[in-house]
Amino acid sequence: MTQTNKSSLLLATILILLAASFVWYWWQQQAQISQSQILYSPQLPTEDPIAPITPLQPATNLDPKVVSLGQQLFFDNRLSQDNSISCATCHNLQTGGDDNMPKSVGIHGQVGPINAPTVFNSAYNIRQFWDGRAQTLEEQAEGPIHNPIEMGSNWQEVIYKLKLDPQFIQQYKTAFSLPITAENLAFAIASFERSLVLLDSPFDQWLKGDADAISDAAKRGYEKFTNYGCIACHQGAAVGGGLFEKIGTLNDYFADRDNITQADLGRFNLTGEEDQRHEFKVPSLRAVSMTAPYFHDGSVWQLSDAITKMAWYQLGIELTPEDIHDIEAFLISLAGKVPALEPTQ
Amino acid sequence: MHSKIQKPNWLNQYKHFIFILVLLGLIAFFFQSSRNIDIQKNERISQHINALILGNSKLTELLLKSRYQLLNNYDPINQTLIYIEFHYEQLWPIFDQLPPVHSINYNQIITEEQRLLEKKTLLLERFLSHNAVLKNSRYYAEELISQTYTHINQLQTTDNLLQIHKHLRKLEQLLISPTKIQQQTANANAVEIQRHIQALNNYPLPPLKSLEKHAQLIIDVTAEIDEQLNQVIHTGNRFGVNLRDFYSSYIAEREKSANIYSWLLMILSIILLIYAIYSFQTIRKMIFSLKNQQFALDQHAIVSITDPEGNITYVNDLFLKISGYSQQELLGQNHRLVKSDQHSRAFFANLWQTVKQGQVWHGEVKNKRKGGGYYWVNATIVPMYDATGKISQFISIRTDITGQKNLEASLKKAKIAADAASQAKSDFIATMSHEIRTPMNGIMGMTELLLDTDLSTDQREHLEAVRYSADALMTILNDILDFSKMEAGRFELQPHPFNLQQLCQGILTTLTAQAQRKGLQLTLSLDQRLNIHLIGDDARLRQILLNLLGNAVKFTEQGHCELKITLTSSTASDQTKQTMLFEVMDTGPGIQASDQQNLFTEFSQADSSSTRTHGGTGLGLAICRRLLNLMQSDVALDSESGQGSRFYFTLTLPINRESNETIDTHIKSTDNETALSRPQQILLVEDNEVNRKIAMAVLKKNGYEVQHAHNGQEALDTLKQQSFDAVLMDMQMPVMDGLEATRLWREFENRYQLTPTPIIAMTANAMLEDKQRCFEAGMNGFISKPFKADTLRKTLSETMLSNESNA
Incomplete structure (x- = not known):
């Protein structure tokens, strides 16, 4: 072709490239906006709570497809380095959302430093982990994956493994558009976890007006729970999970237990504030009947023992057996129904 | 003629593209910069900022409620915190993506706000945990006191009941009701609380066992809790408001900047538009002009x-x-x-x-x-x-150019015709010249011969008159022929070396008799410095001078005539040529100015009547002028009526360096004749009876032995049989002409290695090309008819002499 034609072609190509880059740039902008619209948007509280403990509400704004994907991931061993453990290993849904061990065991049989909290009702926690270092469930999901003594992997590895699975890709595509991103995976897991709310516990039914939902012992236990001041910390719909508190406010817990570990320093590890030494997130007691052993160190196997210890260290009182029994009855009545899961592939 | 169209320079082409690209880049940049903030983004940012402000105030409200026991649990507080944190998380990425505005440093603001939020969260945690502890202890203290009440009611003793009640009520007041306790009064209260507890310890009241510890806790926490609440509330209480202010100023700046770029873009667009219009107009003009040109061209x-x-x-x-x-x-x-x-x-x-x-x-x-x-x-x-x-x-x-070409063709034809006509004319002149000269030759020759014989005075007188007339006629004939030749452009000068002095003396000799008869003085003045040996056409120079001087003698009745030649000073530097001023002066009647103009034109004389008086064709001066023109000169006249005349011209001739003789007043022409040992055999080839007779007479008289032939063929035959010392060959003869005969004889001589016989042409044709043809044919000499006896003699002896020396 002649030189004129070549030059015209060159110019046309440059213009097209320019136009294309503009379009791509604009589309990128659009894509980012739509991405954030996927995420769950919290609301301001509209009413004050009518009681210190209120009934659990089911999670809203959850996309069932995302939840389904999250469920699959929750049980997926590929999230661990040697494909041996999944989230469900330590947060076993059939054993109360945790592993019923004082400390969890990661890959290669490595023992962790702290007791695994339950995944049930975890959406109600103001923060995740005992020291509250994760602000959201999405953040929490990253922790075990990247922890060398837990799952010992990373998102890159996980995504790589997942990409090899065409079935997974199919599943993924139902919830998100490709490519597979860590953000989306975490969001899926978190969405699934948000769906694990134990609704319609006997206590909630009693709160809603069913007078016979719980035993008299439980009613008495609730009253004592309130009057003794336990309710000051174990409050809210989740009966806990809403603030940080020192274990051993009145009596020194660690003096009696001895052998202080890093994990025992609690929130202090994160903030470095002296008054937050030995402060932990107040755990939710909703599933407490299922989540033995208790406390951050998983040192107490019996619920009654936990009640006794709490009363002594936090309140400086010795409860009567009757008190303990009533409070135990009350705590047991807090457990709601474990949600039935859709079978996954 | 070769020329090339200018090739396009490829660099110029690409310069154009680069310019366009730069321009496009500039436009794109301006456009992008002029884009105001995205409305959607703006809304989102505003939403988030408003949410932060709202969340912040809600948080404050809830915290206050919680402090004063008006809130049953922390759930709304936590919810609010999550709300704030969510909107905060959403905001920063968008802020990060905002195009920068130079006057606003929002990095600082972002960092500051981040720090404040973290601090606030920490203070919140602290407050909440302390508040929980306070609540816890208060609840428990209340429980304990209530249990104590129950206990003492069960006891049913009225002793100290009032006291106990009083203490308990006081404790209730101090411990449970949420009044603001100043630091100063806290200690006072603590003391009082201790006092009451101490007092109650005196009584057996088991439930109050751990009351002391809780009381202390309540006191300690209460002392701090308000300060902590304050801190939470006031830390970053302008959290959202700061952001809103920042964002407003940012938008204002952006808008300003966008406006500026918008203006720039518009200006640039206007410039481009003007340029485009201008270019368009220019192109239109060019196209229009080109169309005009094309139209003109097409016409x-x-x-x-x-x-x-x-x-x-x-x-x-x-x-x-x-x-x-x-x-x-x-x-x-x-x-x-x-x-x-x-x-x-x-x-x-x-x-x-x-x-x-x-x-x-x-x-x-x-x-x-x-x-x-x-x-x-x-x-x-x-x-x-x-x-x-x-x-x-x-x-x-x-x-x-078809027409032109046709014209060219016809012009060519015309030229050929013209050339042919010219050639015909020349041939006519030559023929006529020959035809006229031949009888003239006869007349003059016979007359000469007769005059050589014994004649009576009368006979002599009559013959001399005949001769005079014949001479005059010859002169006229020569003039006419010369003039015709000049007109036909076929006249050429024949320069060769000559002696100026001899030439001038010869002229004087010719006119002396006539001058003497009229009683005129005739003088010759030659400049002493003159070199007399020159190269030029002496015959024509002689003709000119003879004409002028002859006229002077003819028209002057008394006085004198003079020929004067002066060396002009201008040629002193140039040694090869000599420039001379020739003057012919007389004391005649002079010529009026009005008559002078026509003098040199043909066929006119100063006075038509003078033809009768003086004779002549009137061609003389015209011929003089033409001859002088050929010599790069011209004749001029200086005369007035009654003052005599002066004809003059300047002539530049090359000097003949061969001879170094200077002017000599007594020079005499020498005769080149040498004595010959035996009578020379001459073959005369002439077809004309009269001319033959004349020639033979002259030859015999001069001691030659003559044989004759009538034509070229006869000549050849004769030559083959006998050898001659010279041949006089006529040119135009029947059967075979002189040239042909000469050629054939030369061939013969060549073939048989004979000694060449000198052949002299006798011809009435005096033109140069004829001479050339003669020499080419092989002739040695040339004599024109009619010839004088001594001319013939001279030519013969010269030719034979040179032949002898060549042989």
Whole structure:
């Protein structure tokens, strides 16, 4: 072709490239906006709570497809380095959302430093982990994956493994558009976890007006729970999970237990504030009947023992057996129904 | 003539593109910068900021409620915190993406706000945990006191009941009701609380066991809790508001900047628009002008355009008209469609080579019409380049020169005819010259012979009159012939070395008798410095001087006539030539100014009556003038009526360096005759009876032995049989003419290695080319008829002498 034609072609190509880059740039902008619209948007509280403990509400704004994907991931061993453990290993849904061990065991049989909290009702926690270092469930999901003594992997590895699975890709595509991103995976897991709310516990039914939902012992236990001041910390719909508190406010817990570990320093590890030494997130007691052993160190196997210890260290009182029994009855009545899961592939 | 169209410079082409790209880049930049903040983004940012402000105030409200026991649990507080954190998380990425505005440093703000939020969260945690502890202990203290009440009611003792009640109530007041306790009063209260507890310890009241610890806790926490609440509330309480202010100013700045760029973009666009309009106008003007030019061109020229292979892509109307083809018949055809057979292959090959090399070709081409007719064009073929520098087309512009060509052809014919006519005229002159001279020769020759015999006085007188008339007639004839020759342009000077002094003396000698008869003094003055040996046509110079001086003598009645030659000073530097001023002066009647003009024109004399008085054809002066013109000179006249006349001219002649003789007043012409040992045998070849008689008489008189032949053939036969010392050969003879005979004889001589016989031509033709022909034929000498006796003698002896020396 002649030189004129070549030059015209060159110019046309440059213009097209320019136009294309503009379009791509604009589309990128659009894509980012739509991405954030996927995420769950919290609301301001509209009413004050009518009681210190209120009934659990089911999670809203959850996309069932995302939840389904999250469920699959929750049980997926590929999230661990040697494909041996999944989230469900330590947060076993059939054993109360945790592993019923004082400390969890990661890959290669490595023992962790702290007791695994339950995944049930975890959406109600103001923060995740005992020291509250994760602000959201999405953040929490990253922790075990990247922890060398837990799952010992990373998102890159996980995504790589997942990409090899065409079935997974199919599943993924139902919830998100490709490519597979860590953000989306975490969001899926978190969405699934948000769906694990134990609704319609006997206590909630009693709160809603069913007078016979719980035993008299439980009613008495609730009253004592309130009057003794336990309710000051174990409050809210989740009966806990809403603030940080020192274990051993009145009596020194660690003096009696001895052998202080890093994990025992609690929130202090994160903030470095002296008054937050030995402060932990107040755990939710909703599933407490299922989540033995208790406390951050998983040192107490019996619920009654936990009640006794709490009363002594936090309140400086010795409860009567009757008190303990009533409070135990009350705590047991807090457990709601474990949600039935859709079978996954 | 070769010339080339300027090739396009490729760099200029790319400069243009680069300029366009830069311009586009500038436009894109301005456009992008002028874009105000995205409305959608703006809304989102505003939403988030408002949410933060709202969340913040809600948080404060809830915290206050919680402090004063108006909130049952922390759930709303946590929810609010999550809400704030969510909107905070959403905001920063968007803020990060905002295009920067130079006057606002929002990095600082972001960092500050982040720090404040973290601090606030920490303070919140602290408050909440302390508040929980306070609540816890209060609840428990209340429980304990209530249990104590129950206990003492069960006891049913009225002793100290009032006291206990009082203490308990006081404790209730101090511990449970949420009044604000100042630091100063806290200690006072603590003391009081201790007092009451101490008091109660005196009584058996088991439930109050751990009351002391809780009381202390309550006191400690209460002292701090309000400060902690304050801190939470006031830390980052302007959290959202700061952001809103920042964002407003940011938007304002952005808008300003966007406005500026918007203006710049508009200005740039206007400039571009003006430039575009201007370019457009210029192009239109150019196109219009080009169209005019093309129209003008089409009116005159035959235009065609071909592709690089020669296939026609465009023809104008004149082309169609002259070639007779229609447009459809021509477009797409190769141009050789109109080729005629006039031009060779090489012609077209050269054409193609020239234009393919990028040069302009000019030439005349004969083309063939449709239907067979022909036409000539003067063509210019110009190769045109495309932007890459390759030839893209050839443009041919032609003018119709068929008429011209025809004219050329007829002019050629006319010239040939004219040349033929001129040749005919010359031939006529030559023939006439010969025809007239021959009888003249007879008259003059016979007259001479007669005068050599014994005559009576009367006879002599009469013969001399005849001779005089014959001379005059000869003169007239020569004049006429000379003049004709000059008119025909066939006159040429024949320069050779001569002696100026001898020439002048000869002239004087000729006119002495006449001058003496009229009683005139005749003088010759030669400048002493003159070199007398010159190279020139002496015969013509003699003719001129004789004419002028002769006129002077003729027209002067008394006084004197003078020939004066002066060396002019201008040639002193140049040693090869000599410039002389010739003056012929007389004391005659002079010539009026009015008559002077016509003097030198042919056939006129100063006074027509003078023809009768003085005779002459009136050609003399005209011939003088023409002769002098041929010598790069001209004759001039200085005269007034009654004052005599002075004819003068300047002549520059080359000096003959061969001879170094200077002027000598007593020089005499020497005779070159040498005594010959035996009588010379001459063969006279002459067909004319009279001329033969004359020649034989002269020869015999001078001691030659003569044989004669009537024509060239006879001459050859005679020569073959006998050898002669010289041959006098006439030119025009029947059977065989002189040239042919001479040629054949020379051939004969060559073949048989004979000694060449000198052959002298006798001819009435005195023209140079005739002489040339004679010499080419092999003749040795030349004598013109009619000839004088001594001329003949001289020529013969010279020729034979030179022949002897050559042999």
